[in-house]
Amino acid sequence: GSAGAASQPGLASCTALFCRPAFLQLTPEELRRADDHTGRAVQSPRDGRRRLPWSTGYAEVINAGKSQHNEDQACCEVVFVERRPSPRGRQPSGDGSGEKGFYFHYWALFDGHAGSGAAVMASKRLHLHICEQLRDLVDILQDPSPPPICLQHDARAGAAELSRAPLTEDNGEVPSDALPRFHLEKAVSHESLVIGAIENAFKHMDDQIEQERASQSISGGCCALAAVYLMGKFYVANAGDSRAIIIRNGEIIPMSREFTPETERQRLQFLAFLRPELLGKEFTHLEFPRRIQPKELGKKMLYRDQNMNGWAYKKIEEDDLKFPLIYGEGKKARVMATIGVTRGLGDHDLKVFSSNIHIKPFLSCFPEVRVYDLTQYEHCPDDVLVLGTDGLWDVTNDEEVASVVMEVLTSYEPNDPCRYTMVAQELVVRSRGVLKERGWRLPNDRLGSGDDISVFVIPLGGPGNYT
Amino acid sequence: GSAGAASQPGLASCTALFCRPAFLQLTPEELRRADDHTGRAVQSPRDGRRRLPWSTGYAEVINAGKSQHNEDQACCEVVFVERRPSPRGRQPSGDGSGEKGFYFHYWALFDGHAGSGAAVMASKRLHLHICEQLRDLVDILQDPSPPPICLQHDARAGAAELSRAPLTEDNGEVPSDALPRFHLEKAVSHESLVIGAIENAFKHMDDQIEQERASQSISGGCCALAAVYLMGKFYVANAGDSRAIIIRNGEIIPMSREFTPETERQRLQFLAFLRPELLGKEFTHLEFPRRIQPKELGKKMLYRDQNMNGWAYKKIEEDDLKFPLIYGEGKKARVMATIGVTRGLGDHDLKVFSSNIHIKPFLSCFPEVRVYDLTQYEHCPDDVLVLGTDGLWDVTNDEEVASVVMEVLTSYEPNDPCRYTMVAQELVVRSRGVLKERGWRLPNDRLGSGDDISVFVIPLGGPGNYT
Numbered sequence: 001g002s003a004g005a006a007s008q009p010g011l012a013s014c015t016a017l018f019c020r021p022a023f024l025q026l027t028p029e030e031l032r033r034a035d036d037h038t039g040r041a042v043q044s045p046r047d048g049r050r051r052l053p054w055s056t057g058y059a060e061v062i063n064a065g066k067s068q069h070n071e072d073q074a075c076c077e078v079v080f081v082e083r084r085p086s087p088r089g090r091q092p093s094g095d096g097s098g099e100k101g102f103y104f105h106y107w108a109l110f111d112g113h114a115g116s117g118a119a120v121m122a123s124k125r126l127h128l129h130i131c132e133q134l135r136d137l138v139d140i141l142q143d144p145s146p147p148p149i150c151l152q153h154d155a156r157a158g159a160a161e162l163s164r165a166p167l168t169e170d171n172g173e174v175p176s177d178a179l180p181r182f183h184l185e186k187a188v189s190h191e192s193l194v195i196g197a198i199e200n201a202f203k204h205m206d207d208q209i210e211q212e213r214a215s216q217s218i219s220g221g222c223c224a225l226a227a228v229y230l231m232g233k234f235y236v237a238n239a240g241d242s243r244a245i246i247i248r249n250g251e252i253i254p255m256s257r258e259f260t261p262e263t264e265r266q267r268l269q270f271l272a273f274l275r276p277e278l279l280g281k282e283f284t285h286l287e288f289p290r291r292i293q294p295k296e297l298g299k300k301m302l303y304r305d306q307n308m309n310g311w312a313y314k315k316i317e318e319d320d321l322k323f324p325l326i327y328g329e330g331k332k333a334r335v336m337a338t339i340g341v342t343r344g345l346g347d348h349d350l351k352v353f354s355s356n357i358h359i360k361p362f363l364s365c366f367p368e369v370r371v372y373d374l375t376q377y378e379h380c381p382d383d384v385l386v387l388g389t390d391g392l393w394d395v396t397n398d399e400e401v402a403s404v405v406m407e408v409l410t411s412y413e414p415n416d417p418c419r420y421t422m423v424a425q426e427l428v429v430r431s432r433g434v435l436k437e438r439g440w441r442l443p444n445d446r447l448g449s450g451d452d453i454s455v456f457v458i459p460l461g462g463p464g465n466y467t
Numbered sequence: 468g469s470a471g472a473a474s475q476p477g478l479a480s481c482t483a484l485f486c487r488p489a490f491l492q493l494t495p496e497e498l499r500r501a502d503d504h505t506g507r508a509v510q511s512p513r514d515g516r517r518r519l520p521w522s523t524g525y526a527e528v529i530n531a532g533k534s535q536h537n538e539d540q541a542c543c544e545v546v547f548v549e550r551r552p553s554p555r556g557r558q559p560s561g562d563g564s565g566e567k568g569f570y571f572h573y574w575a576l577f578d579g580h581a582g583s584g585a586a587v588m589a590s591k592r593l594h595l596h597i598c599e600q601l602r603d604l605v606d607i608l609q610d611p612s613p614p615p616i617c618l619q620h621d622a623r624a625g626a627a628e629l630s631r632a633p634l635t636e637d638n639g640e641v642p643s644d645a646l647p648r649f650h651l652e653k654a655v656s657h658e659s660l661v662i663g664a665i666e667n668a669f670k671h672m673d674d675q676i677e678q679e680r681a682s683q684s685i686s687g688g689c690c691a692l693a694a695v696y697l698m699g700k701f702y703v704a705n706a707g708d709s710r711a712i713i714i715r716n717g718e719i720i721p722m723s724r725e726f727t728p729e730t731e732r733q734r735l736q737f738l739a740f741l742r743p744e745l746l747g748k749e750f751t752h753l754e755f756p757r758r759i760q761p762k763e764l765g766k767k768m769l770y771r772d773q774n775m776n777g778w779a780y781k782k783i784e785e786d787d788l789k790f791p792l793i794y795g796e797g798k799k800a801r802v803m804a805t806i807g808v809t810r811g812l813g814d815h816d817l818k819v820f821s822s823n824i825h826i827k828p829f830l831s832c833f834p835e836v837r838v839y840d841l842t843q844y845e846h847c848p849d850d851v852l853v854l855g856t857d858g859l860w861d862v863t864n865d866e867e868v869a870s871v872v873m874e875v876l877t878s879y880e881p882n883d884p885c886r887y888t889m890v891a892q893e894l895v896v897r898s899r900g901v902l903k904e905r906g907w908r909l910p911n912d913r914l915g916s917g918d919d920i921s922v923f924v925i926p927l928g929g930p931g932n933y934t
Binding site for chain 1: 758780799
C-alpha cells in the first residue's frame with residue numbers, strides 16, 4: 001500500500017476482470033508455496049517490502065468451488081488529498097495555514113456477487129472517489145472554526161474561498177465573529193462533512209460502475225466496507241453484509257451493522273407500497289411466513305406489512321398469492337427471490353430470473369458511516385479494528401473473533417509487526433476449517449465457511465506507533 | 468383502575484372534551500387542597516380506594532398556562548380478554564385448556580397537542596382496541612406450541628378452531644407433529660403476535676378517531692405510550708416523544724425511543740422524494756441548516772437528502788428556495804413548519820398554516836414495541852418501569868430520574884404501597900420546579916418544564932407481590 005495522489009478517478013482505466021490487491025501480488029515461488037493441495041491456501045503479504053501501513057494484518061482465502069476466482073477484493077492505501085486549485089489563482093483567505101492538503105489512511109473489503117467485476121473496480125477506485133469528495137473540504141477541515149453553512153463564491157470557485165460575512169446585509173461595521181444569529185442555524189460539525197463526503201463517494205462509485213459497465217464488461221455487484229482514518233478519527237462505512245468491530249481491552253464495540261433483506265425489510269416494503277409498479281405484478285409487498293397455495297384463498301394467514309414488526313392474521317386474497325418481495329430467513333432471505341444483500345455497489349443490470357423486473361431500485365449504494373474517535377481513549381497494541389466479509393462472520397461470531405485476537409496477540413511480542421497478520425491468518429483458518437472426508441470442518445465438527453473470506457486486522461495503538 | 472371487560476369499543480361513547488383519568492377523580496375537598504396558589508399543584512391518587520394495580524405510582528401537573536386544561540391524559544386498567552365465541556358454537560380443538568380468556572395489565576400516557584380531544588378519546592379506548600385484537604389470539608397464546616401459520620377455517624370462524632394438518636395433501640396417515648417441513652416456513656413467536664396485535668390496535672384507534680372526529684368534535688392529536696403486561700412480559704409501545712425506561716438494580720434499560728422530525732428525517736424525506744405532490748409545491752424534501760435567501764442562488768450550501776446522515780455542499784437552485792420539509796433543531800424541529808412529533812394518533816385535519824397541504828401523510832400511527840421479559844430476572848421492590856411524557860424528559864434525563872427513583876425508594880419501607888406514588892410526585896415536582904420571580908425554576912436555577920408532566924412508576928417486583 002503506497003501513497004497515491006488521486007485527482008482524476010474518471011481517467012484511470014480498469015481492464016482486469018480478476019486481480020488481487022496490490023499488496024498481495026505474490027512471486028511465482030510464493031504462489032507455488034501457497035498452492036496447497038486443497039486449493040484453499042490462506043494468503044497474506046509475506047515480506048517487509050509489502051508491509052501494510054500501521055503493520056495492518058491481512059489474510060484471505062478463496063471459496064470452496066463456488067467460483068473460479070476470489071470474488072472478495074481488498075484495498076489498503078494511504079491517500080493524499082490535495083487542495084483543488086482555485087480557478088482565480090488566489091490563495092485562501094482567513095487563517096488557512098497554507099497546507100496543500102492532508103493524508104487519509106484507507107482499508108476496504110469488497111465482497112462481489114454474480115462476478116467479481118464490480119468488486120475489482122470498486123477496490124481500485126472507491127478511495128479515489130473519497131479523495132475527490134474531500135478535495136473541496138481541505139481548507140474547511142483544517143480550520144478549527146465551524147464549517148461555513150454557505151460558500152460565498154460561486155460554485156466553480158470551490159471551497160477555497162470562504163466568507164463568514166453577514167447574510168442579512170453586507171454591513172462592513174459588524175465584525176464577523178460578533179454577528180447575532182438572526183437566522184436559526186443548525187451547527188454542522190467537521191465530522192459530519194467527512195461522513196457526507198464518504199456517503200457521496202459511494203454514490204459516485206456506483207454511478208461510475210453504471211456508466212462503465214458496458215465498455216468495461218463489469219458484471220455483478222459487491223458489498224463494500226471501508227475504514228477511513230482521518231485527523232484522529234476512524235470513519236467506518238458499510239454497505240452490505242460485511243462487518244467491522246473494534247476490540248478494545250477485550251471489549252467488543254460494533255462499528256457497523258448488516259444490510260440484508262431482513263434488516264431492511266420495512267424500507268423495501270415501504271418503497272414497494274409507494275411504487276407498486278416496481279413489483280411488476282409478480283410480487284406482493286406483504287411478507288408471509290411461507291408461500292400461500294391457491295386453495296388457501298379465504299383462510300387466515302400470518303403477514304406483516306411495512307408498518308409492522310409483529311405478525312397478525314389476515315384473510316388471504318388473490319393478490320396475496322403473488323411471491324413476497326422479501327422471502328426466506330437468515331442467510332437464505334432474498335429480495336424478489338434474487339439477492340441476499342440490500343446495499344452495495346453495482347447490480348445495475350440485475351433482474352428477477354426470466355423476467356424484466358429490475359432489482360436495483362430496491363438496493364441502496366449508500367453506506368452507514370460510524371465514527372470512532374481514536375483520541376478519546378488511550379489504546380494499547382492489543383486494541384484492533386477487525387474488518388471481515390461475511391465468510392468470516394457466518395461461522396465466527398464477535399466473541400470468538402475477540403478471543404482469537406487476544407489469544408494470538410499474547411503469543412507475539414507487542415512490537416512484532418507480524419502479529420496482526422498472524423491474527424488475520426488465524427481468523428481465516430478458523431473460519432475456513434480443515435478439509436476432511438465430509439468437507440471443510442471446524443474444530444467442533446460444524447461446517448466451515450465455504451465462502452470467500454477476507455480479513456483486515458488494524459492496530460489502534462496509535463498511528464504514531466506504526467507509521 | 469378497575470377491571471373492565473371490553474368487547475365493543477366502537478359502541479362506547481366519548482363526549483367529554485376534557486377529563487382526568489378515572490383514578491384521579493378527586494373529591495371537592497381534595498381539589499381545594501390541591502389547588503395551590505400557583506395553579507400547578509401536583510396531583511396523585513390519594514386514598515386506598517383509588518390504589519392502582521401493583522401499587523403503581525402516578526402523578527401529574529398541568530402546564531404553565533399553555534392551555535386551560537391538561538392536554539396529557541393517562542389510563543391504567545386491568546382488562547379481561549374474553550375468547551370470541553365460535554360462530555359455529557363448537558369448542559376449540561386441540562389441547563385448549565378450556566380457559567375463557569386472560570387478563571392484561573395496562574398503563575398508558577397520551578400527550579395531546581392542538582387540543583385534548585384525541586388524547587381523551589385514546590385514553591378511553593386504546594386498551595379496548597388492544598383487547599379486541601387479542602381476542603382472536605386467546606387460544607393461540609395459551610397453547611405452548613408455535614402459533615399456526617395459517618388458520619384452516621374461514622376468516623369468519625376466527626382463531627378458535629386451529630389445525631396443523633399438512634398443507635400439501637390432506638393425508639390422514641401423517642401425524643401432524645411428524646410432518647416434514649416441505650415448505651420453507653418462518654417460525655413466528657407468540658411474542659410477535661402480541662406485538663402485531665398492539666401495532667394494529669394503534670391503527671384501529673387512529674381509524675376510529677378519524678371516523679368519529681366530526682361527530683364527537685375531536686380536535687388535535689396525541690402521542691401515545693402504552694405498557695401492556697401479559698403472560699410474564701412487558702410490551703412497551705411508543706408512538707411519539709414520550710419515553711419509558713426500566714431502572715433495575717440502578718441500571719437504566721431504555722424501553723422506547725422518541726419519534727421526532729429529527730429521528731425520522733430520512734423516512735419523511737424518502738416519502739417526500741417518492742411522493743413530491745405531498746409537498747404542495749411549497750416545500751423541498753432536502754434539509755438545509757438554515758433558510759436560503761433568493762440572492763444566494765448559485766452559491767454552494769450545506770444540505771442532506773434522504774440517503775445521507777452527513778452533510779455536503781450543493782449549488783443552490785431555484786427549487787432549494789422552498790421551505791424545507793424538516794426544519795429546526797431539537798425541541799424546535801418541525802415537519803412542514805407545523806408539528807414537532809412524527810408518530811401518534813389523530814391529527815387527521817392538520818394542515819400547514821393558511822394552506823391546503825395535509826400533514827397526516829407524513830405522520831405514522833404505528834408504535835415501536837419493545838419487549839421486556841419479567842421472568843428472565845429476579846426483581847426487587849426497587850426495580851421500576853417509569854413512563855413519562857416529554858414534560859418530564861425535557862428537563863430530567865434518564866440518570867437523574869434513576870437517582871430520584873433510588874433516593875425516594877430508600878426512604879420508604881419496601882412494603883409501603885405509597886412509595887411509588889412518592890417517586891412519581893417527586894419526579895414531577897423536580898421537573899416542574901418552583902415558582903420564583905423569574906418563572907418556574909429548578910434547584911440549579913435552570914428553567915423548569917412549563918409543559919404538562921405525567922409520570923407512571925410501575926414496580927417490577929413481580930405481580931404476585933402486588934395484586
